[in-house]
Amino acid sequence: MKKISRNHILTFAFLLVFIVLLILAQSFLNPYYKRILNLCAIYSIFAVTFNLVFGYTGQFSLGHAGFAAIGAYISALLTLSPEQKAVNFFLQPILPVLENLQLPFFPTLIISGLGAALVGALIAWPALRLRGDYLAIATLGFSEIIRVLLVNMQRVTNGALGLKGIPGHTNLLWSWGWLIVCLFVTKRLVDSSYGRAMKAVRDDEVAAEALGVNLFKHKMMAFLVSCFFVGVAGGLLANLISTIDPKVFQFFLAYQIVGITVMGGMGSLTGSVIAACLYTIFLEALRPIESQFTIGSLTIPGIPGMRMVLFSIILLLVILFYRKGLMGNSEFTWDGLINFFNKRKKKPTGYSSGGTQS
Amino acid sequence: MLKIENLHVYYGGIHALQSISLQVPEGKIISLLGANGAGKSTTLRTIMGIVKPSEGRIEFLGESLVGLKSFQVVMKGIALAPEGRRVFTNLTVTENLALGAYIRSEKAQIREDIEEIYSLFPRLKEREKQSAGTLSGGEQQMLALGRALMSKPKLLMIDEPSLGLAPVLSQGVLSKLKELNQTRGQTILLIEQNARAALSIADYAYILETGIVKLEGPAAELASDDAVRRTYLGIH
Numbered sequence: 001m002k003k004i005s006r007n008h009i010l011t012f013a014f015l016l017v018f019i020v021l022l023i024l025a026q027s028f029l030n031p032y033y034k035r036i037l038n039l040c041a042i043y044s045i046f047a048v049t050f051n052l053v054f055g056y057t058g059q060f061s062l063g064h065a066g067f068a069a070i071g072a073y074i075s076a077l078l079t080l081s082p083e084q085k086a087v088n089f090f091l092q093p094i095l096p097v098l099e100n101l102q103l104p105f106f107p108t109l110i111i112s113g114l115g116a117a118l119v120g121a122l123i124a125w126p127a128l129r130l131r132g133d134y135l136a137i138a139t140l141g142f143s144e145i146i147r148v149l150l151v152n153m154q155r156v157t158n159g160a161l162g163l164k165g166i167p168g169h170t171n172l173l174w175s176w177g178w179l180i181v182c183l184f185v186t187k188r189l190v191d192s193s194y195g196r197a198m199k200a201v202r203d204d205e206v207a208a209e210a211l212g213v214n215l216f217k218h219k220m221m222a223f224l225v226s227c228f229f230v231g232v233a234g235g236l237l238a239n240l241i242s243t244i245d246p247k248v249f250q251f252f253l254a255y256q257i258v259g260i261t262v263m264g265g266m267g268s269l270t271g272s273v274i275a276a277c278l279y280t281i282f283l284e285a286l287r288p289i290e291s292q293f294t295i296g297s298l299t300i301p302g303i304p305g306m307r308m309v310l311f312s313i314i315l316l317l318v319i320l321f322y323r324k325g326l327m328g329n330s331e332f333t334w335d336g337l338i339n340f341f342n343k344r345k346k347k348p349t350g351y352s353s354g355g356t357q358s
Numbered sequence: 359m360l361k362i363e364n365l366h367v368y369y370g371g372i373h374a375l376q377s378i379s380l381q382v383p384e385g386k387i388i389s390l391l392g393a394n395g396a397g398k399s400t401t402l403r404t405i406m407g408i409v410k411p412s413e414g415r416i417e418f419l420g421e422s423l424v425g426l427k428s429f430q431v432v433m434k435g436i437a438l439a440p441e442g443r444r445v446f447t448n449l450t451v452t453e454n455l456a457l458g459a460y461i462r463s464e465k466a467q468i469r470e471d472i473e474e475i476y477s478l479f480p481r482l483k484e485r486e487k488q489s490a491g492t493l494s495g496g497e498q499q500m501l502a503l504g505r506a507l508m509s510k511p512k513l514l515m516i517d518e519p520s521l522g523l524a525p526v527l528s529q530g531v532l533s534k535l536k537e538l539n540q541t542r543g544q545t546i547l548l549i550e551q552n553a554r555a556a557l558s559i560a561d562y563a564y565i566l567e568t569g570i571v572k573l574e575g576p577a578a579e580l581a582s583d584d585a586v587r588r589t590y591l592g593i594h
Contacts, residue, residue, distance in 0.1 A: 193456075193460070196449070196453055196456065196457055197457065197460060199446065199448065199449055199453075200446050200449065200457050200460075202448075203446035203447055203448050203449065204444045204445075204446060204447075206408070206440060206444060207440055207444035207445070207446065208446075208457070209406075209408065209428040209429065210406060210428060210432070210437075210438040210440050210444075211432065211437075211457055211458055211460050211461075211505065211506075211509065212428070212429040212432030212433060212460050212461040212509065213429060213457070213460055214427075214429045267448075329448065
């Protein structure tokens with residue numbers, strides 16, 4: 001018991017310090033860094049939710065971009081002011097229902113999440129009966145359908161023109177706050193008996209079924225929780241970048257999320273967060289290599305997309321040398337951290353004692 | 359306890375079970391024997407509701423099982439230790455056992471039952487925190503058996519427990535089954551390719567051949583039957 005309460009105190013203290021840091025960062029950091037940190041949190045939510053569906057339940061879904069798009073458009077339409085909507089929809093007028101609809105940020109995010117989960121339920125109903133590759137193909141197709149709908153539903157989404165002037169309610173407290181909620185819910189879920197059943201489904205569907213596990217129910221549960229948070233993250237994203245159009249939510253987003261999750265480790269929530277932050281920060285840090293630079297007498301012109309080339313090389317290296325991702329399927333824990341330092345103290349000769357976090 | 363009558367199953371155009379009838383009385387070990395492709399596993403899969411029969415009846419304690427989903431069949435009190443063990447390799451031994459009790463809800467009782475399984479299979483106790491994928495084949499078979507027992511089944515069905523095990527290990531698994539049957543009165547439906555070993559512990563046996571029941575009778579009788587000895591036991 002004593003150990004558990006110590007860990008609780010550490011977690012609580014950490015959260016407190018973290019929130020104070022967030023508030024400080026929100027008021028003193030420059031907008032560029034704030035934006036990167038916000039993106040870190042949003043990508044973390046994407047990765048954590050993908051991990052829930054793939055890492056824990058074994059269902060390879062590529063629908064994340066579509067669900068994020070649904071969340072983003074719902075939140076955009078509900079937070080845009082009537083005047084901004086009038087400015088946006090100059091080709092065709094907006095549907096009258098939406099014209100004067102404006103809600104505070106929190107309820108719009110909840111509606112974004114619920115909207116994504118509702119659409120998720122509709123697609124999952126047939127799709128989750130498919131296995132493996134077929135589910136991936138079905139969800140990928142679904143994502144594309146959503147994108148085409150966004151382009152063509154001119155009076156709702158403003159088509160390819162996208163929506164501009166979204167208020168930008170998202171700040172560090174919103175994004176990281178939702179990440180913390182998402183982590184908490186996901187962690188509680190995977191540690192519950194439902195979570196154990198999900199892992200059983202991942203390891204062996206036939207055996208799980210033979211034990212009385214209702215496969216469909218558990219896949220559905222993981223999928224819907226995932227969809228909800230992806231929708232919320234989409235809403236946060238819309239209110240962060242303040243301009244969205246269908247191109248933001250192409251396949252590429254889904255692949256990025258898969259890449260991040262694999263890099264962090266399947267079945268490790270902390271791994272997903274770490275990988276998402278590293279990914280977002282690296283991608284920004286690597287921006288200079290896309291501009292023109294000179295090595296000796298050689299001048300290399302700026303090539304847009306260079307950093308993605310570098311990123312794929314890094315991803316390849318991770319997969320080659322850390323087969324299971326940065327964290328494998330273990331989590332960062334206080335016990336692991338304390339053990340790590342204790343071992344260090346005991347071995348002052350400097351022999352590495354790595355791999356103790358479990 | 360379990361009664362199957364005129365069961366027909368098709369896999370596409372293949373007539374896999376052609377009018378199978380069999381009975382499993384309470385407290386007995388019934389064995390289903392036969393070569394590859396005889397329809398043994400298909401019979402189990404049909405009982406579990408994984409495969410749908412095109413015709414025939416499956417009754418368990420007077421209720422029909424046809425049309426039920428697997429988890430509903432499990433709720434009725436039937437457990438299956440599937441072929442090839444199929445333990446959850448990334449979960450620990452204890453988690454595997456806890457999943458066996460998935461349909462039950464009394465937590466304290468489940469914890470007690472896990473301990474009971476450990477006393478039945480002391481080797482599993484030593485490995486309780488290891489992931490099941492790191493166990494040896496024999497240990498995995500014990501785990502699969504323990505996991506199936508965790509649902510407190512009225513009928514335990516085991517598909518090829520000796521598959522891929524050294525003879526001495528498979529003999530160990532089979533004698534555990536006999537022990538369960540004698541000490542707890544556990545009803546068991548055992549599927550085996552190793553006819554000799556299965557007949558040594560079973561009370562009654564059915565021999566399947568390409569989807570039909572070729573022979574049936576008390577195990578001792580079958581074991582001494584000349585035709586059976588020749589074709590299934592390899593004794594001339």
